Amino acid sequence: MNAPTDMKLATGIGAPVLRKEDYRFLTGSGRYTDDVRMDHQTYACFLRSPHAHARIKGIGKDAALAAPGVVAIYTGDDLAADKVGGLPCGWLITDVHGQPMKEPPHPVLAQGVARHVGDPVAMVIAESYLQAKDAAELLEVDYEVMPAVADVRDALQSGAPAVHDIAPDNRCYTWSLGDKAAVDAAFAQAAHVTKLDLINNRLVPNAIEPRAVSASYNRAEDSYTVYVANQNPHVERLLMTAFVLSLPEHKVRIIAPDVGGGFGSKIFLYAEDAALTWAARKTNRPVKWTAERSEAFMSDAHGRDHVTTAELALDKDGHFLAMRVHTAANLGAYLSTFASSVPTILYATLLAGQYKTPHIYAEVDGVFTHTVPVDAYRGAGRPEAAYVVERLVSAAAREMGIDQAEIRRRNFITNFPYQTPVALQYDVGDFNACLDGAMDLADVAGFPARREEAKQRGKLRGIGYSTYIEACGLAPSNIAGALGARAGLYEVGEIRVNPTGSVTVFTGSHSHGQGHETTFAQVVADRLGIGIDQVDIVHGDTGRVPFGMGTYGSRSLSVGGSAIMKALDKIEAKGKKIAAHLLEAADTDIEFKDGKFTVAGTDKSVPFGQVAFTAYVPHNYPLEKLEPGLNETAFYDPTNFTYPGGAHICEVEVDPDTGQVEVVAMTAVDDFGNIINPMIVAGQVHGGLAQGIGQALLENCVYDRESGQLLTGSFMDYAMPRASDVPSFKVDHRITPCTHNPLGAKGCGEAGAIGSPPAVINAVIDALAPLGVTHIDMPASPQRVWQAIRQAGGNASPAQGGNASARGLDDSSIPVTYPQA
Structure with missing residues (x-):
């Protein structure tokens, strides 16, 4: 049941282990959202505004509805009629006057006004993507083009076109940090002052895998399954069910399979995710959308600026x-x-x-x-x-x-x-x-x-x-909450030890290129004294993993890994009690090292695998003190x-x-x-x-x-x-x-x-x-x-x-x- 010592040293913490997951990627065996195929699947194409700022006076659908293969066409008015909510912001900033930031509505499909080039105006669903794309070109949108502003310096000028009525000066907030009076006093006494005007240029994330969504609805169970290229599926489910679609959370399963890079741009709840989930029920057909690269340039969230x-x-x-x-x-x-x-x-x-x-x-x-x-x-x-x-x-x-x-x-x-x-x-x-x-x-x-x-x-x-x-x-969640975060910032880890001593780890972190399947396995293998080939990492599925917060901000190992360590602490503690019973010793006298439970100061020991087997086949087990099984969950909220x-x-x-x-x-x-x-x-x-x-x-x-x-x-x-x-x-x-x-x-x-x-x-x-x-x-x-x-x-x-x-x-x-x- 135990890995040889040299194998442990070669694969444990600190070892440059080759990534376990790379074999499937290099052999073309990965499964990305675009690889998902469902029976009777349809395809969505979004018609996007060609104008940065335009009033939508009307949308003619007749020619598009008559096009080959078209299943349905939806606009913002259709979603509004179904009381579909807008996309929420997950962090509240309070301005220098103690007032909350301006939060204008963010409709899933534009309602009345398009506010940037690429703003989704309509969704066409057809039997094939090409049919949906061809039909989208037949939609007749009556736009009234209005003045636009793209640069922050222009937006702050008096008389600049307002993006939202709620913010006529285009300020969402003015926020500050620090002691202005103390700073001004220090500058007044300075021997030298360096001053720079700096521009941090806007960037497009451009992950190798474009964003993609595949949504289906099960009428018999009144439930949804959504495959999406996303970095934090539980948060996506929470935001979409609670704030946009008003669905019971347990009726929606979000699966983020293999994801080809994110760089932060796949943390968010996007309009397309909510639109396809809603449309899957409306059409009673699975609906799939994969962004084209040019589409990603004008729909993925940008960075910096x-x-x-x-x-x-x-x-x-x-x-x-x-x-x-x-x-x-x-x-x-x-x-x-x-x-x-x-x-x-x-x-x-x-x-x-x-x-x-x-x-x-x-x-x-x-x-x-x-x-x-x-x-x-x-x-x-x-x-x-x-x-x-x-x-x-x-x-x-x-x-x-x-x-x-x-x-x-x-x-x-x-x-x-x-x-x-x-x-x-x-x-x-x-x-x-x-x-x-x-x-x-x-x-x-x-x-x-x-x-x-x-x-x-x-x-x-x-x-x-x-x-x-x-x-x-x-972190921590209470401080982040005081600063405006509308979610917790903990992580979860579940360790499920199987009867033969192998281990399945369920983590709320998500891997989209970081190598978690290897690194997390090294942590567990090192702690339990087993080979990393005996450790399986499961992530990215709200139907299998306890509620977790996903991956961003370089948090996976320090937060997700720490949750796993806390769960391992519980595994070790229970394992010592089982081993103590087998060795006829007090659990306080049991030490655990290199995959063995040993009575301190003696050569009496039992391997980890035997303890695991005993937990599931409790013929010689302290049932009056312990439940069978060896499965522990822990949450970690950093300080x-x-x-x-x-x-x-x-x-x-x-x-x-x-x-x-x-x-x-x-x-x-x-x-x-x-x-x-x-x-x-x-x-x-x-x-x-x-x-x-x-x-x-x-x-x-x-x-x-x-x-x-x-x-x-x-x-x-x-x-x-x-x-x-x-x-x-x-x-x-x-x-x-x-x-x-x-x-x-x-x-x-x-x-x-x-x-x-x-x-x-x-x-x-x-x-x-x-x-x-x-x-x-x-x-x-x-x-x-x-x-x-x-x-x-x-x-x-x-x-x-x-x-x-x-x-x-x-x-x-x-x-x-x-x-x-």
Whole structure:
């Protein structure tokens, strides 16, 4: 029943075990939502508004209803007649005046007014997808086009078109955090102030698997089964049944099977999910929808899109005195599920970074625009905060003539626990160790020689630093609730030991690429002294798993894994009682290690498998004291966030003739607490670094400012990072275990995307600094870089008066000029 010791060591905690789930993925045996086939299945196609803002005066259905294969056509009026509710927002923000945020209705299908390009106006259901798509083109919608606003700065101007009547100035809320008076006083005494205007560019998530839904209704049982590409099926079921469709929760089963990536964009309850569930009953037929890629660009929740003015006050020696930040955050046309929390609770609370800045004040305007809703995207507020902090710190170092590493060391937090001025309390960390490790791994000492060698080749080489921190495993529930969360933030784990000693684990966390089937199995196998092949992980099914909160915010191991550990505690405790009976000893004398229950100080023992068998075949069992079976469930609600952090160092080379930026080296040394599987962690970091480089240099979701049209609606216009855009990464880690969860884990899934964008941009600025360039917005595209160089006077040095800041709302706002041959 027990795994050999060498096998345990090879597969337990800390071992780089190959992912168990990869075999089915690599052999084409995965089962995604689009793979689901049901008897008598129909297909849905959504007609979407081609206008950013338009009144819907009427929808002619006759020609479409007569089209081949059409089963039904529904509009917002049909859903309203059935009293279908709007999509809810899961986080309430209270503004600076103590008033709740503005929450306009978010109808499943547009009712009366379309508010962004891609807003669903009608749903066509047919026998095939092509038939549904053809019929949708026959719908005749009478639109009255109205003025639109797509940029937050325009939306806040007096007289701007209002997205919703409830918010005539387009403000959802104005929210603040920190002591403004103390910050202002510190600035008044500062020896130096660094000020930056920053744009955190809008991104489209673009997971490999587009969103998909397949819904069916069982008339005999009056129940629904919904397959959906989603990161937290229990939350989806709760929101859809309680707030939208008014259904008994136990009558709806949500299954999130294999999911091909999410990056946060699949946390939310989307209109299509509710529409198909409702339509399955209306038609009494299964209904399926899978997004086309161009459709995903205008219907998936986008990420980032902040416009920020940030200031850092320092004394004459470069010690931080205070920080002042104002951000206008684009929320899009509607409040997505967690949209309100991202630029507030998940953003401003991280503005302390790794530094002991005494005073911080942040003010955030949440702004409605006629664009796709904006919500959590890998990092969710933490990348935006890290970008503000690390760009400020690097700029201050350059302005004051202080070495980039030195200014960080002077201001690092070194004593823990540490209470920041923006609500969070860091439990543990060693920021110097990560920076030391990154500088060694990046060979910072050799950089001057590499810069000189690049100069001989006509290239400008720069180095950029980013020492970031993030808050993961959102918690605890009571504090989150006080801050506006409308859900708990715990997790559940159930351990079901089978009679032969194998184990099935049911977790409320959800895996969509993170490797939970391997990592969680390693945790259980290590604890019970069995092989990981004896552990099966079940997730993503509300019909099988107790209520859990899903996966986002790098919470799976620190919260979900901790729930599993608590359930294992119960398994071990009951196992000791069974073993004590078998060994004729007191349960207080029983020790459990390496898969054996042993009487302390003796060689008397029984293996875990025998105890499991005894629990289910209780012929020799203390029935008067214990129930048969070995099955335990535990819920874990963290007492604090976890705080991963690290140091990222980037080197770039810039071609001054074309503006092309090449990332030639990227180093990341991170502190994720205790690590279960270093290979999986490295993979998570690699993926995050690629996404961060993508944001810094390539990706940019652009709307026309006047019409609200999406200008980057496909991969022809939206540049995704490719293999040639990233170098071979150097990654390592330092460990300070989390002090408040049983695994000592902090989370790793988002770190790469948080720390890398400021490191890349700081490297670009370092490369261009000899020409007088002091700032450039993301993405640092060749056009923007080339223009910054030309605006600085080509090869002009700062002493010659060259000084440029390459800005622009988007690439479409910059006059198109090209380098001369």
